[in-house]
Amino acid sequence: MDLTGGFGARSGGGGPCREATGLESLHIGDEFRQLVTTLPPENAGSFTALLELPPTQAVELLHFTDTSSSQPAVTGIGGDIAPPLHSFGTLTFPSNPVLMERAARFSVIATEQQNGNVSGETTTSSSANLDRVKTEPAETESSQRLTSDQAVENQSPCPSQNNRSGKRKEFEKKVKSSTKKNKSSEENEKLPYVHVRARRGQATDSHSLAERARREKINARMKLLQELVPGCDKIQGTALVLDEIINHVQSLQRQVEMLSMRLAAVNPRIDFNLDTILASENGSLMDGSFNGTAMQLAWPHQVIETEQSYHHRQLQPPPPQPQQWPFDGLNQPAWGREEDQDHGNDHNNLMAVSENLMAGSANLHPNQVKMEL
Amino acid sequence: MASQDKSINTDVPEKDVFALHFLQSLSNLKTQNPSNSPDKTNDRVKKIKMAAYVSMARAAGGRRLWSRALLRRAASENNKIVRFPRRKRRVTWLSRRRCNRRAPVEEKAADRLRDLVPGGGEMETSKLMKETAHYIKCLSMQVKVMQCLVDGLSPK
Structure with missing residues (x-):
């Protein structure tokens, strides 16, 4: 796993392994501290305290699904926290830890409603971070490093339950950070767009483009061939169409042979x-x-x-x-x-x-x- | 016809040019081998087939890869040297084939097609499709013309 190696090297933490997820999360907590050094100190203290919850508690927090009770309160909270939702110039950071916990819970539930599995959550959270980076270009370099680190980690597969709980904890942290930056869960509605863009971004290197162009060319010509060969229009699948074309060419060549035999006769x-x-x-x-x-x-x-x-x-x-x-x-x-x-x-x-x-x-x-x- | 290549080779291969070439080569065969010995029937069939293919390739003109390959093959059988002007650098397909292992079924089918179409071993897949389209058109034309000939010549 050179991905995690790269993560350790970049975060400069002496290479924490994937098994030591607690250490890793602590490390990211340090990063968060670095990130929020511009913030008031009591803020940092509250959220790092929340970050350093034991994994079981974090999982419990994540599996809290009582949406009917939490949602109206959270909307109230969202109104409380961020009346100007997209004005990032006037950042106001709430110092109430209970409030922040509720906000985190709400956003977790929202993402869980959007996509049920863990991988979906992680991808959405990573893209949320990317979105945050995109919309806040004036952030510090450490935060970008953080998001890249998290993206790297989210790409790596999670083999065990321990890892998964660690991932959930990280995810909670990210949610915390997003709430910290006055990003409510409405930001998550932009996520499919970002996700599609990421997927398209994967195929924009020159080799993939050339390969796709080649395939399209072949398909167009295959369609042309399909029109030529009788009875070939209804066949689906490239290999079957090619078989039909081969049969047609063979039959034509056989016909030519037969006709030349008759001509000789x-x-x-x-x-x-x-x-x-x-x-x-x-x-x-x-x-x-x-x-x-x-x-x-x-x-x-x-x-x-x-x-x-x-x-x-x-x-x-x-x-x-x-x-x-x-x-x-x-x-x-x-x-x-x-x-x-x-x-x-x-x-x-x-x-x-x-x-x-x-x-x-x-x-x-x-x-x-x-x-x- | 070199000035007419565009108008000729785009869509419909001409029947009459093929028929003319074919009949000429048939009569040519007749004058070259006037002996009607029955043991030469196989040889005669082969020669007639070759004449048909060569005249098809000639009717298609020298710009198609398959017709060039056919003419080259025929000339090599006749121990002659044919030189066509080469417009493009030839890509050996073997070097490209190693890069494309994504769709093994399709590539296998394309390889079989490559064996069928004359000169197909040097083509990449998209080129092969194009050439196959033209080759199929010409082949069907040839079959039609030869059918007409056989019907007209066979005893009623």
Whole structure:
């Protein structure tokens, strides 16, 4: 537990262990004395006397739950103690120990009503201290050290009942201090805001931010993928969606394999019909896009047109008309140049071969081609 | 098409460019291997598949990582050297993968996806998602076109 070590080092008390909670609380009492040296001395005496109660009494005090009897009296007390609640310039410190005890009781009960468990109490008390530090920036450095120490202690887990009673005692002390500073329990209503802020503050370091940005990016793209894959919209959970996507990709690849097998199976008919298909294909392409420089403008129209041609071909295969071969001397070099620009050196061979093929098939008579194939 | 990359590669992969490339490479196959010996059917299937993938990658253009990887793979099978201009520094995913052990299920699934998408081994997860989206689009387009071809070519 280097947290408690850090606490001991910072408080300069020679490192009190977690087991010696009594000593620790005494130590914090010393700190409180340091803190309130600006206050009148009889104040300090009264609250340190309350601080040094035995743990069992403190626990009894904390478990006092008779709210109906204490609450009206406490509201009266609150009216007595702090008529100007938020004017910290005019601090008036009550010197009546009974009064202060009642106020402490009330605030403890209020926090217990807000959140029942011990951890909630400690966090709210720590954030109350933080709030106090925030709203009172003119406080001494020792008080800030005190609040940081308490925050450190509240972060550390409490393993035993002994520790818990010690924690309760500390908490009572903090409540005392807050009442001392004329902070009534209405300050605790700001606590959820402070708590959320603390949680957000934990994730504002650069690594967490980067990680969150990465996750959001992945999620957005996952949503995009989910729209692409059919039947994937209703699935919740990233892993399931990824499984579905993987299945889809695998099925598509399998389909491609199957289709290529079928294409290989219709081998002779490919040779028979290829020229005609090429002719129709190139005819539509040439008509639509490869005519001039307005290729980019004519692109969507082109897509629609070829889709229509696909449907047409699916319905009735086009008659063999190789005489309508659209390649001529003007178009072909332009085509080759374009392809060279696009795909780089590696496609030169393929494109050259295909050009040769096209030129050859254009020059050859279709019957000759059929005979040859 | 290098001037058209933006208009082409954004949404819909073009069917006609793919079909053109594919038919050309099919006829190319025909002229290269005119022998119709039946023992070469497996080889032929493989070649047709490769032709389909290569023409899909070519139709997608050279800006997508998966198409580059496909073309590179095809070229390495053909013992050619392909050089694409590298725009980005390549991040080896293995070095990044050690940092991300938070969601092991998702990362495992992403690894499987990485095996499926060509060139996916070098991508980080968000890039992989993007590339997978485009790859799925192109694959479905390819399947449609090949289905059309088979339907048109098969004997009635």
